[in-house]
Amino acid sequence: MIFQSAALLLVIVGTYALKHLHIFGERDYKVAQGLVFNMTLPCAIILSFATNKHDMKMLWIVLFGFFCCAIPLFIVFFCSHGDERNYRAFQMLNASGLNLGAFCLPVVQTFMGPSAGLPVIMMDIGNAIVATAGSLTITRTLLHMDGNFKALPLSLRLRGIARDFFGSISFDIYMLMLVFMFLHITIPQPIITLITPFANANAFCAMAMIGLMMEVPDSVKDRLELAKVIGWRAVFGVIIAVAAWFVLPFDMRIREIVVLGAFAPITIFSTKFTDSLTGNAKLAGFSLTVTAILSLIVMTILHAVLPGA
Template sequence: MFNVLAKVSSFVVVILIGVAAGHSGKFGEGADRLISKIVFNLTLPCAIIRAFGASKFDQSLLCLIALGFAANVTPFFLSLVVYAGKPQDERILQQSNVAGFNIGCFAFAFVQAFFPAQAAIATCLFDAGNSLMCTGGTWALIRALVLDTDYQCMRDKATLFARSLFSSASFDCYVVLIFMGLFDLRIPPEAITLIDPIANANSFLAMFMIGLIIRFTVNKTKAAKLIRLISWRFAFAAVLSLAALFLLPFDPIIRKVVAILAWAPAPSTGPVYTLWAGGDKGLAGMANALTILAGIIMMTSLVLFLGV
């Protein structure tokens, strides 16, 4: 128990250092964007490659891709129906932030710390399905179904979706590595050794980046919108977590991993999509910060309770 709390505390400390750095102004205005580019385009892809290279690819886990995708589209379309009569600004906030998980910059580092390499591959496969939405799918659906958009042609919408999706270095890594796994192609050990220092930097930079983007300001009149959004995420996380533990046809370690991933924070793209759609980015940022706090508490609790 002490080791678990020590590891989680190290994550919290790095996040708090990021919060302090962000408020101090010593890193400049664009520090969060610069570090996010380093994480998404360099350290995270290297961490993913190392995870695939450290363990044998299990094709029976491929259905986790479908699960990751379903875990996104289900709350998105359910809330789309329920919120149909709500004001446009709340619909934008809800649809931009209700679905998706911050796997690469939060949960992946968590899994790396507590689980064996095979669990890291399961996390990557779940995130491959998750990334279908988080790295472009959610924004494409918002433009098509929530906003008045110029992309009325189905072909244009599909092109927009594909362009957003394949511009993600992490998703491109998933495609190549899954293809290699299907044909039993292994990553050379020398290549893993070469990228190892970069992959090791992922946990620190990811947590530090999260600290930089957190903002703790919200107008009291907007509290109801925030509570409704957070309640949607927590309710679905509870359902997914229980379903993973008792219904998934995998070994206990994989079921525990998915149950923990269900409580991963909202993706950092949520506030960005809210901004692009003309919604309340400040409220979206606050929601993101609350899911990070809840993620730390719930994921740590599950690690202790499940005896990882």
């Protein structure tokens, strides 16, 4: 297990080193983003649904994931009064939301096998309702950062929000798989065979993407704000993990998987939204990388000590 974690960490560090050796460019992370969000992650989602039984009781995990993302967003808003607006936006966007599909899914499947992916995906369906678009709308509205968005007619604002949601292939796949689950539709074997190589590449591509995004910010204030976000995420992670272990009506294996998900890092969408609202792309990328490394360490330790394996 330690070697599995080390291998994932090596991909992050290795791609970061290659970028500084000028083998990769500063914006090459966008290529990795395109591969993860449009190819490897959707295939990993489909493969997990196709190769695991779908207990309707799993829908409780969807609801749990929604609250895990939504509640911290409002808590940070109320507790961050007095800070600059841009940094409040950074805290709200990055202290809430869990990077389940692009990070937790490949890590958990590396630790516990392909069958461990389904609980992560179910949790991410609820999480994604807020993380893929809702957090941006809520943050810019509560902090009065609407700009031209507020001046648009209601119909155009709703269309823009819908585009944020359904413009994500991963979110669309989540919704489609949820429909398949309700209708008891199975994925044909030829499709499973075709997508398996792409799904198996998800772990490598996701870690490479994180390494390519990493860049240390120059500002002391930026680093202080990142420390606040790490503190918030640690507190929320513990609360979510305790709730998952003692409240969710599942066996220990599934509860362990959800506990690991509680300590997932900042979402890719949060880094994108931070860049669009504050213009601080360097802080956004560095925050993702730092929390990803911390998450990998915490998840490795938890997997070693929890009895659900």
